[in-house]
Amino acid sequence: MTQFEHVSVMPEEVTKYLQPRPGGVYFDGTAGAGGHSKLILEGEPDSRVIAVDRDPAMLEMAAQRLAQFGDRVTLRRASYEDLLDVLDDLNLESCIDGALIDCGPSHDQLAGRTVGQGRGFSMHGGDEPLEMAYDxxxxxxxxxxxxxxxxxxxxxxxxxxxxxxxxxxxxxxxxxxxxxxxxxxxxxxxxxxxxxxxxxxxxxxxxxxxxxxxxxxxxNDELRGLERGIDAAVEALCSGGRILVLSFHGGEHRVARQKLRELEGGPIGPPRLIGGPEREAKVKVLTRSPLHPSDAEVQRNPASRSARLHAAERV
Ligand SMILES: C[S@@+](CC[C@H](N)C(=O)[O-])C[C@H]1O[C@@H](n2cnc3c(N)ncnc32)[C@H](O)[C@@H]1O
Known part of the structure; x- marks a missing residue:
């Protein structure tokens, strides 16, 4: 396998909003090539990361990239929707301090650069099998x-x-x-x-x-998965812990925004339906409008152009 240095999206903003702290436990729901996990582990030397991915080839990449952190990182093949089961399996009885979901495929999957053959994620995939399944x-x-x-x-x-x-x-x-x-x-x-x-x-x-x-x-049933993943992450968070979602297209932006607003106790559905029943607030949304990558980042990494960062804090 060739080694590529995957560029993680909005790294400064992710660190600023996740606020890793000494001894904190963080869940990376989309390990990919391990970029955001590495950022957390490097930034806060006493922290621990539990990272999952549905794609075993991506987990292999993450394992190589994160090997230097030893037992501070735990990698599992799973969907982030199953976060609560993963924590159970690890006998982690306490809550977690932060969770990140970085939606969509990685550049390595799109380029067919994972272990073995590409799986048809890209329109330039030639004679790869037309699978497109993360798992x-x-x-x-x-x-x-x-x-x-x-x-x-x-x-x-x-x-x-x-x-x-x-x-x-x-x-x-x-x-x-x-x-x-x-x-x-x-x-x-x-x-x-x-x-x-x-x-x-x-x-x-x-x-x-x-x-x-x-x-x-x-x-991959991605939009329903994202809704469930946000629900699961919020359930697992300690009070004051943060959930971050990086979304890349209209469908994901909408699910992230609406789900977090719903968990804040706001109405379900579009704004015109305001007036629905009030619900218990589980989070406080920190990004009223989702954040965009900086011009400098878009210049450095044009693939980040469509990224939006949503963040909320568990109350
Ligand atoms: C954009 S990449 C993540 C890149 C990573 N944040 C980094 O900095 O290297 C998204 C990854 O999420 C994985 N993925 C997509 N849906 C998933 C799900 N429901 N559960 C777990 N992993 C998922 C994909 O296989 C892919 O490797």
């Missing part, structure tokens, strides 16, 4: 969804990341093409999507990439 043992893959979903299910799936007029063209083209030959590699899917979205001219690549994101979100 490689999960039966549901992008290829299986494209083969099995009905027209209305495909419309709903692509409707999350494509614009109104694009959805119908993409779905019709997929249904026609899957009748001719399975869509089982990025090479074929990119061709099918480019055909459907061609009239977008120079923007076609971005629209194809948005369609890939819609598929990946569905394969």
């Amino acid at each position: 490689p043992d999960q039966p549901r893959t992008a290829a299986s969804l494209l083969a099995e979903l009905s027209e209305s299910e495909l419309r709903e799936l692509f409707g999350r990341t494509l614009r109104g007029g694009e959805v119908g063209r993409v779905v019709r083209t997929i249904i026609r093409e899957r009748g001719l030959e399975p869509i089982a590699t990025p090479e074929r899917l990119t061709r099918v999507l480019t055909d459907a979205l061609r009239s977008k001219g120079p923007d076609t690549g971005k629209r194809v990439s948005a369609a890939y994101a819609g598929l990946r979100i569905a394969v």
Whole structure:
């Protein structure tokens, strides 16, 4: 495996809002290449990190990068949704001091740079298998969804990341093409999507990439997972402990904002539905508007452009 130095997103802001403290226990729900965990462990020499990832190949990368911290770091293959079970398994009886969820795929997954073959996360993935599952043992893959979903299910799936007029063209083209030959590699899917979205001219690549994101979100049930993950993290936090979410697209921004507002005792759903029943406040939201990366960071790491940081404190 080649060693890459993954660039973690919004490192200064993550440290500022997480506020690691001596002896603190932190949960990294998306270990990835271990960048944010390393930041916590280096910044606060007495701290401990429990980090999980659904992708064993990413955990291997994290293990290499974090080896220097010895038993201050515990890595587990799990979904952050199962945080409470992970803590139980580790016999950790106390609450945790902070939790971080850094949504979406890592650059290593997108580039097919993890151990073994790439798994079709990127439109440039060539003849990789079109899986897109963070957990490689999960039966549901992008290829299986494209083969099995009905027209209305495909419309709903692509409707999350494509614009109104694009959805119908993409779905019709997929249904026609899957009748001719399975869509089982990025090479074929990119061709099918480019055909459907061609009239977008120079923007076609971005629209194809948005369609890939819609598929990946569905394969991994990412939005429901994020809601559950935030709930679980808030349950596990000590009073004064903080939850941080880094989101990267409209669907994630919305789930993070609404879920934290709901846990603050605010109304469920969009602002116009204000008037719903008041609920017990479990957190205080610290970022009324989510934070953006600085111009300097975007220049250094253009992939950070769409990142938004949401933070809340357990009351
Ligand atoms: C953006 S990367 C994290 C990068 C990491 N923060 C760093 O600085 O190196 C996101 C990681 O989350 C993992 N992931 C996605 N959904 C997950 C879930 N529900 N539970 C655990 N890991 C998940 C992916 O496999 C990926 O490795």
